[in-house]
Amino acid sequence: MSEHDLIVIGGGPGGYTAAFRAADLGRSVTLIEAEDRLGGVCLNRGCIPSKTLLSVAERIESAAAAAGAGVRFGPPQIDLGALRAHKDGVVTRLTTGLAGLAKRRKINVVQGMARFTSPHELEVTAPGAPPARMRFQQAIIATGSEPIRLGHLPQDPRIMDSTGALALADVPERLLIIGGGIIGLEMAQVYHALGAKVVIAEAGPQLIPGADPALLAPLTERLQQGTEVHLSTLVSAVRAEADGLWVTAGAQDPGRFDRILVAIGRRPRGAEVAPEAAGIALTERGFIPTTPDKRTAQPHIFAIGDVTEGPMLAHKAVHEAKVAAEVACGEKVEFAPRAIPSVAYTHPEVAWTGLTETEAKARNIAVKVAAFPWAASGRALSAGAGPGTSRLILDPATGRILGAGLSGQNAGELIAVAGLAIEMGATAGDLALTIHAHPTLSETLAFAAESYLGTLTDL
Structure with missing residues (x-):
């Protein structure tokens, strides 16, 4: 049995950040990753490859849209092999x-699957090698999440999860996407831009559950220009035949498809490390409970990222990772954000952070909503950004910014301004009196603040 100071299980954004931060603070760190390279789902099969493909899709759409400004290009010629190579x-x-x-x-990187055997010991297994036993002083669990699968669908290579969709094996003539969340919509726009006929079946009453409905209008308008969307639609059966995948979906019957992408969410992978052997119990939903300083039921074992409660986002995992590493090194810090941004990198983008209007209603929190339409933005119009909106959720008693949402070009970049305002406890007055460059999309947030204050002159 080998002896180790601090072991980090999982090499995704949370895991490698925790390992790097602890090493920077002087700890001897062993990082265990099941795959042959670091980066986890986000870097290898999620955030980075999807955004790479989305950027290509946006260029295709921008070239077509340029015709409205008098610049015309010929139809795009798609070299799928070259596109895959670019992504890879x-x-x-x-x-x-x-x-x-x-x-x-000087981090010791070990490839293999780790499972606890006691509160201070674990076993690592790797293909072609005998199990390795390790004893540790402290550990950080960062094993992430995996796609949720639908058990009633047949086993067929034409039915994909997000990993299969990003592999880009081909461009199907007809693609059904089950799930209208962020992953499903991003992949819908990629495949639509590459030439597929895309149909989306969402079980809920709206796309992107969690986002305020008012933010979705620009995206919905864009989707209607080539993608078929069915809300409140459950796919009850799929029949795999030689000529395609035949789908039954309640009263609506989308028909035959060449491929199906299942994008209905993700579930934590905490159980795979056998936490019960270390004296750590999972919640009913499979998450590892933690305190604000990211400790588990065993104070010397921490958990971060998708295996813990909260949004399954890489940037959440990264910030939790730094907290866990610093606490393990003796510092007194905790994870207590006022706002965690969410972004759909669709065209147009949808982004929000802090309190949403929907949450405020559900929790009976009195709020005031102030908005500015991008139809009145000089920058949005001159750049051909299309429809969009900037919205602030404010405390009516103090004017303090509690949340924000944007829909439109570069919304994912702009949301950081609102996030900083929320973390700083800023008010609408603080934002309105901050001089923004003109013309910019960022000034639309200031205009929303002015709308709340009654000082707006741009409408």
């Missing part, structure tokens, strides 16, 4: 960089 090249460059950062910090 971006991923390889980033994962290679991570390996270099780990080496520079």
